[in-house]
Amino acid sequence: MSELADLLTYYNVIFLLKGMATTFALSALGCILGGLFGTALAVARLTTGPLTLPLRALALVFTEFFRRVPFLVTLMLCFFIFQFSGLDVSTFTVGCVTVVLIGTAFLAEIVRAGLQSVHPNQWHAAETMNFTLLQTIRYVVLPQAWTVILPPAFGFFILFIKDSALASQIGVIELTYVGKVFNNRGFSAGVSFGVILVAYFMLSYPLSRLGAKLEKKLGSSRTR
Amino acid sequence: MAHLELDNISAAYGKLRVLDGIDISVGSGETVGLIGPSGSGKSTILRVLTGLLKPEAGQVRVGGEPINFDKPAEIRRLRDRAAIVFQQYNLFQNLTVLENVMIAPTKVRGRKPRDVRPEAEHLLAKVGLADKINSYPDQLSGGQQQRVAIARGLCLKPEILLLDEVTAALDPELVSEVLDTIRGLAEDGMTMLIVSHEMGFIREISARVAFMADGKVVELGSPAQIFDAPEKERTRDFVGKILRH
Numbered sequence: 001m002s003e004l005a006d007l008l009t010y011y012n013v014i015f016l017l018k019g020m021a022t023t024f025a026l027s028a029l030g031c032i033l034g035g036l037f038g039t040a041l042a043v044a045r046l047t048t049g050p051l052t053l054p055l056r057a058l059a060l061v062f063t064e065f066f067r068r069v070p071f072l073v074t075l076m077l078c079f080f081i082f083q084f085s086g087l088d089v090s091t092f093t094v095g096c097v098t099v100v101l102i103g104t105a106f107l108a109e110i111v112r113a114g115l116q117s118v119h120p121n122q123w124h125a126a127e128t129m130n131f132t133l134l135q136t137i138r139y140v141v142l143p144q145a146w147t148v149i150l151p152p153a154f155g156f157f158i159l160f161i162k163d164s165a166l167a168s169q170i171g172v173i174e175l176t177y178v179g180k181v182f183n184n185r186g187f188s189a190g191v192s193f194g195v196i197l198v199a200y201f202m203l204s205y206p207l208s209r210l211g212a213k214l215e216k217k218l219g220s221s222r223t224r
Numbered sequence: 225m226a227h228l229e230l231d232n233i234s235a236a237y238g239k240l241r242v243l244d245g246i247d248i249s250v251g252s253g254e255t256v257g258l259i260g261p262s263g264s265g266k267s268t269i270l271r272v273l274t275g276l277l278k279p280e281a282g283q284v285r286v287g288g289e290p291i292n293f294d295k296p297a298e299i300r301r302l303r304d305r306a307a308i309v310f311q312q313y314n315l316f317q318n319l320t321v322l323e324n325v326m327i328a329p330t331k332v333r334g335r336k337p338r339d340v341r342p343e344a345e346h347l348l349a350k351v352g353l354a355d356k357i358n359s360y361p362d363q364l365s366g367g368q369q370q371r372v373a374i375a376r377g378l379c380l381k382p383e384i385l386l387l388d389e390v391t392a393a394l395d396p397e398l399v400s401e402v403l404d405t406i407r408g409l410a411e412d413g414m415t416m417l418i419v420s421h422e423m424g425f426i427r428e429i430s431a432r433v434a435f436m437a438d439g440k441v442v443e444l445g446s447p448a449q450i451f452d453a454p455e456k457e458r459t460r461d462f463v464g465k466i467l468r469h
């Protein structure tokens with residue numbers, strides 16, 4: 001216990017909080033921007049006609065590629081591409097780009113599956129009343145798809161918080177990195193990573209609560 | 225002049241030819257019944273007429289104007305003029321009865337909710353659902369849902385109404401309320417193409433009846449001709465079997 005007290009000095013706590021903020025920022029960015037871009041990709045894949053064929057192809061390739069490549073490989077890829085391009089960006093920026101790429105790919109697939117879970121007759125009815133694709137999705141399909149989209153999406157968010165630890169591999173000072181630093185400074189692995197564990201829990205617990213709440217709320221409303 | 229004409233229409237799902245040179249015309253304010261065995265292509269005709277399936281050959285004309293199915297704008301125009309009510313009522317499950325009826329006029333046509341609402345309420349009252357406007361589709365019986373679907377189609381002020389077996393999914397005791405609704409529309413002079421297995425109803429309401437088999441119109445004539453004195457063997461078989469039921 002006294003070791004824990006030793007660890008929790010003012011400067012270490014600030015350091016820990018910064019790591020937590022970084023992990024939070026990476027995860028939030030991956031989930032929010034990934035959710036937006038992912039939804040856009042999912043919609044792009046539903047377009048029809050020759051004009052949007054390149055868009056569909058691009059969306060398909062992007063989604064399938066980044067879902068299959070390991071997180072660490074995508075991270076390294078981004079890291080080296082930025083190095084080669086000569087752009088002087090921080091490792092944090094590289095981490096951000098990586099999480100957005102990955103979040104987009106995974107959430108695109110989750111959203112696509114959700115949209116497709118809505119019965120075709122709902123799509124056809126909207127189509128024969130001249131709804132555009134976006135109107136159909138907004139007014140008819142998405143409200144019915146939430147119950148299918150939310151559970152896997154929140155499951156993904158929570159995994160994602162943990163996966164963002166890989167950004168420490170390129171030197172982003174997020175939570176896991178902070179744990180390693182504590183450990184290197186001579187604190188025992190148990191205490192160093194115990195503190196980190198609690199911090200991860202503090203980030204992911206409210207999120208899973210939010211997910212459960214939203215599911216309950218949307219599940220009880222009219223989503224068939 | 226014919227309000228709606230199908231001129232030598234052929235259509236296929238992939239390689240499967242489902243419609244083969246269909247000629248049907250519906251006059252203004254006329255009701256034409258479409259009957260035939262399962263799989264003969266009746267629903268497919270309505271899918272073509274609502275732009276869900278592009279014909280391979282032939283021409284569809286509305287008010288004499290041919291529709292070019294390669295032009296999205298023309299398909300949209302076609303859908304503005306002809307509304308369809310499906311066999312499986314297809315109400316939007318996430319919206320109330322009133323919202324189901326109002327959504328297309330307001331969101332798609334851009335009309336003001338305050339203008340559409342009285343019309344929607346009037347139509348729902350007309351189909352006997354004034355007290356259900358705030359219910360959700362899954363809180364209604366099949367017959368009630370079907371009548372909402374009809375009101376939803378009518379709120380778009382179509383010139384032509386296409387009905388696909390609107391009573392097929394219903395329990396027998398719910399059929400008559402929907403048929404009454406359609407009867408009222410015929411009296412109001414709506415141009416209608418009705419697919420149905422309710423032979424008694426088709427006979428009563430249609431000015432002319434088309435009998436289809438294997439993607440072709442085998443015989444087209446007055447209800448008296450089709451049901452009492454069919455000229456074609458095929459029609460006689462079908463009608464005989466149905467009426468003997």
Ligand SMILES: Nc1ncnc2c1ncn2[C@@H]1O[C@H](COP(=O)(O)OP(=O)(O)OP(=O)(O)O)[C@@H](O)[C@H]1O
Nearest residue numbers: 237240242260261262263264265266267268269389
């Ligand atoms: N989406 C589809 N894809 C492929 N084939 C289809 C599709 N829909 C219908 N068919 C086929 O097209 C043919 C005509 O179908 P259609 O639904 O027009 O028949 P129908 O006369 O309406 O029959 P029913 O009285 O059973 O409703 C059938 O052989 C059917 O199997």
Ligand SMILES: [Mg+2]
Nearest residue numbers: 266267268389
């Ligand atoms: Mg059918």
